[in-house]
Amino acid sequence: MSPDTSHTNLRLGYGTNGLTDLRLDDALALLADLGYDGVGLTLDHMHLDPLAPDLAARTRHVAKRLGELGLGVTIETGARYVLDPRRKHGPSLLDPDPDGRAARTDLLITAVRVAADLGAHAVHCFSGITPADTLTDTAWKRLEGSLTPVLDTATDAGTPLAVEPEPGHLLATLADFHHLRGLLGDPEPLGLTLDIGHCQCLEPDAPADCVRNAAPWLRHVQIEDMRRGVHEHLPFGDGEIDFPPVLEALAATGYQGLTVVELPRHSHAGPELARESIEFLRTQVPPKGVPAW
Template identity: 45%
Template sequence: MSARPYRLGYNTNGFAHHRLEDALAIIAELGYRAVALTPDANHLPPDRTSAADLRAVRSLLERLDLAVVVETGARYVLDPRRKHRPTLLERDPADRARRLDFLVRCAEIASELGGDCVSFWSGIPAPGVSRDEAWSWLVDGVAEVCRRVEPLGVRPAFEPEPGMLAESLADWAALRDAVSSPALGLVLDVGHVPCTESITAGDAIRRHGAELRTLHLDDSRGGVHEHLQIGEGELDWPDIARALREVGFTGVAAFELSRHSHAAPDAARVAIERFLAADRH
């Protein structure tokens, strides 16, 4: 089997109970070549992380030979009482601005760490907000993200998320066309595909390969969005691995198993072992 052109990574949201430096060391020890770093209350909190902190983490990443992408899905980093809020879809412009500033700050973190990609999603419309209103705010917000992030040398990437305003690949295409920014790319979570699409995860990769900035790896069963361990759902992992090679993907494909943080080292080991076994088929 020839060397894969992309790097396998693991999301730090799956190491929620570890210090960041310990999580990075374990991820590297297990054979990963990248990390999807989620700034959170316990890992580079965006409002309390200094330039010196970022230099130290960048130095560690370089010593461990870990490429980095930055994720923005921390549950309570902006509001300790409301999961994933505020979003770009809030009625109050000040709340929308808070999310926008957070996304730009995460892009700054990515740049300081030597990364070139920051990913984000739409969120759920606030109560009383119509879909048309929410969609208009999303388009405007994503366009502003692109405008403010591109000068940093960081590529913004959008993730369709089941249950959110933009949840499907059709929603992604509509948003891409409405924003019309060459900077904007796609984040595809293979575990989301059975929840929102009529095609396989492998075929979703093939169809959107040219747009992929980064990839999330997790399993699913019965069209339910629950981020299962690799091999514990219904996804065809050998086909996913083949599809990544076929499209020439060169980014970071990171396992996203936040619900496995209680057993993070074992979960990360099992994930990479099972994926590599599938890739040999």
């Protein structure tokens, strides 16, 4: 029997980057059966490959399947080797080679178009690591230039672009996100992906305070357990996060998107962890009607 999800404001999802051993149709059916509200769909060679032929037709099939299963979707773009089979996450938006940066920009533009066709609530992305021998100001200028065409496409599509602060990247913190907003002139489609584990890992504020501070820009949420100072995505209960205050803060923001479990290194146990994760979160979430802070 699927868990009862009617008692919570939050819409829970699970990331396909944690289900890479499953065919996409099987992964979607699993999540629907477990009671998830949606899916964080990482465009990758095994799941709606953004570079393979007949993308439009394959996207229509996924849209139909999502509709049949009643699943919402957000598009994630963190596939490790989708552009370069030898460089993890390469090339990035900060690549020294303009052609490399353009390839990443084109991938994100494709992701925005796929997201629009699927009715996704946002497209996730991140900056990448600053290349060796690259000045910080130069890296920020590259990021600004690389994202501008993506934001133009997002504006036309009516689909937010949700940038994720990622430990070790140029854009690593909430403060860095606001720096990017300033560089770009605070464009309307630019939003934030907030990873709760990353808040625990390196933000100066507690995760619940990060949620409250990020609320006006929140377009996508990822969630997992984590320890302070260690960037390792952990199953719930294996880290240090106190989840009820985090989820109460998130519910109080009125955020309407998906809160997606992010366990990309646990695909070997994906189906079982998907079950355990939703069971854990159902014991932590506040009831509907939580008063706004």
